Every structure is written in structure tokens, then in C-alpha cells.
Amino acid sequence: MSTTLPARPLDPDTARTVAAPVVPSHSRLRPLGLGDVRITGGFWGERQGVNARHTLAHILGRLESEGWLPNFDRAAAGTLPLGRRGREFSDSEVYKYLEAAAWEIGRSDDTALEATFRAVVDRVAAAQEDDGYLNTEFGREGQQPRWSDLEWGHELYCLGHLFQAAVARERTRPGADDGLLLIARRAADLVCEVFGPDGIxxxxxxxxxxxxxxxxxxxxxxxxxxxxxxxxxxxxxHETLADIEWGRRYFQDDVPVRDAEALSGHAVRANYLAAGAVDVAVESDDHELLTSLRRQWARTRGRRTYITGGQGSHHQDEAFGDDWELPSDRAYSETCAGIASVMFSWRLLLAGGESAYADLIERTLFNVVATSPAADGRSFFYANTLHQRVPGIVADPDATSPRASSSLRAPWFDVSCCPPNVARTLASLDAYIATADDHGIQIHQYAPSEIRTTLTEGRAVSLDVATRYPSEGSIRVSVIDSADEPWTLSLRVPEWADGARLRVEGADGVTQEAPTAGGWARVHRAFRAGDVVELELPMAPRVVVPDPRIDAVRGCVAVERGPEVLALESVDLDGGHDVGEVVVLPDVPPVEDGGRVWMSVTTRGPAPDGWPYGTEATVAPAAAGRVALVAYHDWGNRGPSTMRVWMPIA
Known part of the structure; x- marks a missing residue:
């Protein structure tokens, strides 16, 4: 089936008015953007606040001090390549910063950030060449020619992030006079000319x-x-790019996209490609391609994804492993791969409406995206291991760290794709909360929020969402205003939430229960101001066992509570024990006490000097007791420690 788009031009009216990262020209669900949804507090509201107050300024400071933003000044002055700093893709971090800033300006109307944004755009604009080309690593005397290293050069990758920054700006400040959209369009026109049907x-x-x-x-x-x-x-x-030591699978050039059975190769690249392929399939009505991508998502989720939602089990090539290859201690689970996975899942959710996509988004947001930044928003995990065997080392706040050091969070990396990726995701997170269709509104992610939108035929709806999720499982949706005609409010019921209950408290004093089924709790009625719909999700901690085909964690268990994966961290162990010495008692369920989840365990003493294999008696556990677990996204915040998610059973 052809992937060529219909000859008709795309209608930008809807896309312009929805301030969201993804706005298909047509889809099963319509995203509600920053103008429709506002997160007002809670787990994600606090993180958005830290992102706005600390992370964006931290990123800009490092872009300056590392020389990555001054590279554009050197390009404008004509002095490159002398003095250029950073990797070949460092331009992209400037563009991701601009995207994050654009979403934050749209979210909070920060006038100081607006001035900073415009100043950065001016520096980028000054570096653009007359024909639209924009890159600080290629094309000048003393540099490689343009487009001469498509395998590793990242020229188009960098421009992609420029385009996304321009899209964010246009959707949050339509018609802004800063010039970013014009910069992007000039570069995009050049890309179409150079790489179009008659080009490279x-x-x-x-x-x-x-x-x-x-x-x-x-x-x-x-x-x-x-x-x-x-x-x-x-x-x-089609094996177009030159082969490399890890094979063409690394950059998804071994199998045509529509023929693949699962995501493979470099995990970030694979997810970004899949997200773009969904966009192509939707805009071209290519149902065959979309069906293939859904199949790839399902197999990747079912066989190549960690319990945290993290993806990528190889360090050397930052890549997916084979089915069931999910080692905890060697988990790469790059933060950017998690963000790219959210992008892929969100597009499939908009296309088809299935709650499973939102389930994986939730898991990944809470256990990968929220894990990366420290509480102060100024240091980050690049990779997200599930088992830290050696206590980490406190990072020098002024140093630049290797990209994947699974130690403690670091302020910056020589490959610093993750900090600005986290920043743009948090700044735009309001747009991932809810959607609408011809029948009503769907709420996919739970946070204290305000929803102010218009349904079909101009029917205005105003909702307030009150919740302490994930600390508590109650989500109360209050109707502030609604049209007289009936419509459907749909609340996602996570796959782990057996026993979820839905109650409708009418403004007329009548209360009724409503069923939950198929991943959704739905209420169809003519809502009135004062109606309240409350979803109660069971939040008791639960023990999770792995598929026995995952060799690395066979004989282990993990503990989850709500959407959060929990972990055992050595700072919670008495007597100087290490997490590797702890064994879980199999028949004693976890309990909540004092705001913590506790597991009954036994601990082995120091390992004997002799042979580490023997009879059950010689390797039997020693002392029994209980230990508190920590939310995985909070591990590493209390100093150097060891940690594990999967714990062996006694």
C-alpha cells in the first residue's frame, strides 16, 4: 500500500488551535491541549513547578558553559570550526530547550522566559545560511560536507528537533513574531528539495x-x-545506510518498517521512527502500516519492556535485546527511550482509543520519566538500571559525566539528550491528560487539573479533577458547567486495578454505581453543574511475578503500588547489609505502615570465602525481619546506595 499522502493540502486550523505536541488532521480521539487542560498540583504539578523554576535555567546555563549555544554565535560570525564544542548532535539540545521553553510559556505565561526564548531564537537565526541550511558541525571549510555522514552526522535529527520547537511555539503563541517558524520552514523546504523524490x-x-x-x-x-x-x-x-559493527538493525535499516515484528536496534531511534510512522499512517490512511505498528507495539511491550516501562537492555549499542532479554543489573532503559515510547504509545492511543496505550504511558511516566530528574531538577539519570550492585558516587556539580553511568544522578552528560527531553515532556504534560471525541471526554492520566473545552456542536464543558493520586486512589471529577445534551465521560481503569469502583453523585442528591469494564469506566448522561463522578482505584501494594521466560529474574518478585514500581534500597537496611543479601519470604504479603510499604525478608550474612555453591543448608538465609521499600522514582535521592527492583524468593 502506498504511503503517499492525498493530494489535498492539510487543514491547519484545528492543528493551530490545539496547543499539544501531536495534533493529527483526523483521528479516533482529539487531543486536548494546554488551552483545554491545566494541571493544578499534585505529583505532576510539583514536578512541572521544579521544571519551570530550576530545570530550564539549569539546562540553559549548561548549554552556555558547555559551548553548545555559543556554537551558533561562532557560525554567525564565520569562525567555525575553530572553537566548536560538543558532539555532532549538540545543536539538538538547544532546540529541545526551545521546545521546552515554548511549552512552559504556553503553560504559565512566564514573561521572563519569553524574553530568554526570543534571545536564543535570535542567536539560532543568525546562524542559518541563505538557503535554509542550519547546522554547526557540517558544511564549512574545515568541516565535513553537508549530508556526507547520514549514518552518524545527525543533521536531519537536529533539524527535526528544530521543527518540533517551532511547532510548539506556533501552537502556544500563534503568529509570534520571533521568527522561529520561518527558520524551521526554510530548513524544511531545503530538506524537501535535497531529499525529495528526485533528491538523495x-x-x-x-x-x-x-x-x-x-x-x-x-x-x-x-x-x-x-x-x-x-x-x-x-x-x-532496505540496507541503504552503510553497515556498522552492530549491524543495520542499529538504525532500523535492516527490515522495512511495515514488515517488522517488534521494535529493535537502538531503542530511542526505534521509538522515534515508530512514532513518525504512525503519523504517516494516520495522515495517509495507510491502515496496513498502522496495523503493523500496533503489532510491533504489542510484542515490544509484551517481550522487550521492563516492569518500569523502560526499554533497551544493551549498553554497548543502547538497543533492545531479543525477546525476554531483560537483565536487571544491565538494564540500559535510557530516559530518552522512555520518552520516545510515550510518543509512540500516545499516537497509537489517539488513532485507536485503546486504554492499553495509556497504561504503558502511565507506567513509563511514573517509573522512567519521573525517575530521571533529582528532586531539585538539576541532576538526572541517563540510564535507569533496575539493580545497582555498587553504591554510586556523588557527581561533581560542575563536571560533565559519561552518558550512561548508572551511579547517582549527574548534572550534565557529554551526551545530554535526556535533561532537555525530560524538560520538554514535563512542560507539555498537560496535553497528555485528556482527549475528546464525538461522544464526550476521555481522561487518561490522573492529576489535579482543570478541563475547559468544547465538544461537538459547540457544547462547552468544564470539569475539575481532584486527586492525591498516586498516594491515594480516589479520582473525583466535578462538573462545573455542561451543556444540556447527554455526553459520555470516560475514565481509564488501569490494567492493575482489579476491583475499581465508579460512583456518580448527582447534583440532585441521587447516587448510583456504574460498571467498569474493558479498561474504562464510562458515564453517559446529561451532566449538570454539581454532578461528581468518583473513580476509586485499589492502591494496596501487590506482589508481581515475572514471566518465567525472562531468565534474568526467574525466581524473583517485585512489588507495585498503584502505578509505581517499588524498590529495595540499601539505606533502608539495618546492620550494613547490601540489597544482594536480602531474600523475600514468599507467603507473607507486603503491608503499608507509617506511609511506607514493608516486605518480610531474611538476610544472609557475609558470603563465605569458600565455594559459593552447595546444599540448601550451606546457603540458607540468616536473620528474619522486615524492610521498607521506596518508590523506584525516588531511589538514589538519599546518597550512595545499592538498589534492586526484583528480589529473590527464599
């Missing part, structure tokens, strides 16, 4: 530009950009 028949080794071009098409109405995205997706998988 190749693509970027790091996917990202595909979804960015699709979104740029949606925001401008120019179908050329979406057609170029479709062309990039169709070209991949």
Missing part, C-alpha cells in the same frame, strides 16, 4: 525528523512536509 535517496541514521515533519505539516497546512516524512519512512529498511 536516503535518510538520517537517527530517526526523529519524520514525526517532526509530519507535525510541521499539520501546523502549517503544507503537505510537502508530511510527504517527505512518508518518503523517509518508506526508504528505511
Amino acid at each position: 535517496p536516503a535518510f538520517c541514521g537517527h530517526p526523529e525528523v519524520e514525526t517532526a515533519l509530519a507535525e510541521l505539516a499539520r501546523v502549517t497546512g503544507d503537505a510537502r512536509y508530511a510527504e517527505q516524512a512518508a518518503l523517509f519512512v518508506a526508504r528505511r529498511g
Whole structure:
């Protein structure tokens, strides 16, 4: 089936008015953006506040001190390559910062950040060449020629992040006079000219530009950009790029996208490509491609995803392993891979409406995205191990760390894709809370929030969501205003929430129970101001066992509470024990006490000097007791420690 788009131009009207990262021209669900939904507090509201107050300034400071933003000044002055600093893809971190700032300005109307944003855009604009080309690593005397290293050069990848920044700006400040959208369109026009049907028949080794071009098409109405995205997706998988030591699978050039059975290769690249392929499939009505991507998502989720939602089990190539290859202590689970997974899942959710996609988004947000930044928003995990065997080392706050050191959170990395990726995700998170369709409103993620939107035929609806989730399982949706006609309010019921209950408290004093089934709790009625819909999710801690085909954790258990995965951290152990000495008692369930979840365990003494294999008696556990667990996203915040998610059974 062809991936060519219909000849009609895309209609940008809807895309412009919805302040969201993804706005398909048509889809099963319509995203509600920053103008429709506002997170007002709670778990995610607190993190958005830290992101706004600390993380964005921290990132900008490091972009300056590392020289990555001054690279644009050198380009404008004509002094490159002399003095250029950073990796070949460092331009992209500047663009991700701009995207994060654009969403934050749209969220909070921060006037100081607006001034900073415009100043950075001016520096980027000054570096753009007359024909639209924009990159500080290629194309000048003393540098490699343009487009000469598609395997590793990241030129198109960097431009993809530029396009996404421009989309964020246009959707949050339509028609802004800072010039960012014009910069992006000039660069995108050049990409279409150079890589179009009669141009270079190749693509970027790091996917990202595909979804960015699709979104740029949606925001401008120019179908050329979406057609170029479709062309990039169709070209991949035919062994076009040069082979490398990890094989062409690394950059998804071994199998055509529509023929793949699961995501493979570099985990970030694979998810970015899949997200862009969904955009292409939706805009071109390519049902065959969309069906294939759904199948790939299902197998990847079922066989190649950690309990945290993390993806990528290989350190050397930052890649997926084979089915069931999910070692805890060697988990790579890059933060950016988690964010890219959210992007892929969200697009499939909009296309089809199935709650399973929102379930994986929730798991990944709470246990990967929320895990990366420290409480102060100024240091980060790049990789997210599930078993830390050696206590970490406190990072020098002024140093730049290796990218994947699974130690303590670090303030910056030589490959610092994750900090600005986290920043743009948190700043735009309001747009992942809820959607609408012809029948009503769907709430996918739970946070204290306000929803003010319009249904079909101009029916205005105002809702307030009150919850302490995930600390507590009650989600109360109060109707502030509603049209007289009936519509459906749908609340997602997570797959782990057996026994969830839904109650409707009418403004007329009548209370009724409503069923929950198929991942949703739905109420269809003519809502009135004062109606309250309350979903009660069971939050008791639960023991989870792995599929026995996951060799690395066979004979172990993990503990979850609500959407949060819990972990055992050595700072909670008495007597100087290490997490490797703890064994869980199999028949004693976890309990909550004093705001913590506790497990009954036994601890082994120091390992004998002799042979570590023997009879049950020689390796039997020693002292019994109980230990408190910590939410995985909070581990590493109390100093150097060892940690594990999967705990062996006695």
C-alpha cells in the first residue's frame, strides 16, 4: 500500500488551535491541549513547578558553559570550526530547550522566559545560511560536507528537533513574531528539495525528523512536509545506510518498517521512527502500516519492556535485546527511550482509543520519566538500571559525566539528550491528560487539573479533577458547567486495578454505581453543574511475578503500588547489609505502615570465602525481619546506595 499522502493540502486550523505536541488532521480521539487542560498540583504539578523554576535555567546555563549555544554565535560570525564544542548532535539540545521553553510559556505565561526564548531564537537565526541550511558541525571549510555522514552526522535529527520547537511555539503563541517558524520552514523546504523524490535517496541514521515533519505539516497546512516524512519512512529498511559493527538493525535499516515484528536496534531511534510512522499512517490512511505498528507495539511491550516501562537492555549499542532479554543489573532503559515510547504509545492511543496505550504511558511516566530528574531538577539519570550492585558516587556539580553511568544522578552528560527531553515532556504534560471525541471526554492520566473545552456542536464543558493520586486512589471529577445534551465521560481503569469502583453523585442528591469494564469506566448522561463522578482505584501494594521466560529474574518478585514500581534500597537496611543479601519470604504479603510499604525478608550474612555453591543448608538465609521499600522514582535521592527492583524468593 502506498504511503503517499492525498493530494489535498492539510487543514491547519484545528492543528493551530490545539496547543499539544501531536495534533493529527483526523483521528479516533482529539487531543486536548494546554488551552483545554491545566494541571493544578499534585505529583505532576510539583514536578512541572521544579521544571519551570530550576530545570530550564539549569539546562540553559549548561548549554552556555558547555559551548553548545555559543556554537551558533561562532557560525554567525564565520569562525567555525575553530572553537566548536560538543558532539555532532549538540545543536539538538538547544532546540529541545526551545521546545521546552515554548511549552512552559504556553503553560504559565512566564514573561521572563519569553524574553530568554526570543534571545536564543535570535542567536539560532543568525546562524542559518541563505538557503535554509542550519547546522554547526557540517558544511564549512574545515568541516565535513553537508549530508556526507547520514549514518552518524545527525543533521536531519537536529533539524527535526528544530521543527518540533517551532511547532510548539506556533501552537502556544500563534503568529509570534520571533521568527522561529520561518527558520524551521526554510530548513524544511531545503530538506524537501535535497531529499525529495528526485533528491538523495536516503535518510538520517537517527530517526526523529519524520514525526517532526509530519507535525510541521499539520501546523502549517503544507503537505510537502508530511510527504517527505512518508518518503523517509518508506526508504528505511532496505540496507541503504552503510553497515556498522552492530549491524543495520542499529538504525532500523535492516527490515522495512511495515514488515517488522517488534521494535529493535537502538531503542530511542526505534521509538522515534515508530512514532513518525504512525503519523504517516494516520495522515495517509495507510491502515496496513498502522496495523503493523500496533503489532510491533504489542510484542515490544509484551517481550522487550521492563516492569518500569523502560526499554533497551544493551549498553554497548543502547538497543533492545531479543525477546525476554531483560537483565536487571544491565538494564540500559535510557530516559530518552522512555520518552520516545510515550510518543509512540500516545499516537497509537489517539488513532485507536485503546486504554492499553495509556497504561504503558502511565507506567513509563511514573517509573522512567519521573525517575530521571533529582528532586531539585538539576541532576538526572541517563540510564535507569533496575539493580545497582555498587553504591554510586556523588557527581561533581560542575563536571560533565559519561552518558550512561548508572551511579547517582549527574548534572550534565557529554551526551545530554535526556535533561532537555525530560524538560520538554514535563512542560507539555498537560496535553497528555485528556482527549475528546464525538461522544464526550476521555481522561487518561490522573492529576489535579482543570478541563475547559468544547465538544461537538459547540457544547462547552468544564470539569475539575481532584486527586492525591498516586498516594491515594480516589479520582473525583466535578462538573462545573455542561451543556444540556447527554455526553459520555470516560475514565481509564488501569490494567492493575482489579476491583475499581465508579460512583456518580448527582447534583440532585441521587447516587448510583456504574460498571467498569474493558479498561474504562464510562458515564453517559446529561451532566449538570454539581454532578461528581468518583473513580476509586485499589492502591494496596501487590506482589508481581515475572514471566518465567525472562531468565534474568526467574525466581524473583517485585512489588507495585498503584502505578509505581517499588524498590529495595540499601539505606533502608539495618546492620550494613547490601540489597544482594536480602531474600523475600514468599507467603507473607507486603503491608503499608507509617506511609511506607514493608516486605518480610531474611538476610544472609557475609558470603563465605569458600565455594559459593552447595546444599540448601550451606546457603540458607540468616536473620528474619522486615524492610521498607521506596518508590523506584525516588531511589538514589538519599546518597550512595545499592538498589534492586526484583528480589529473590527464599
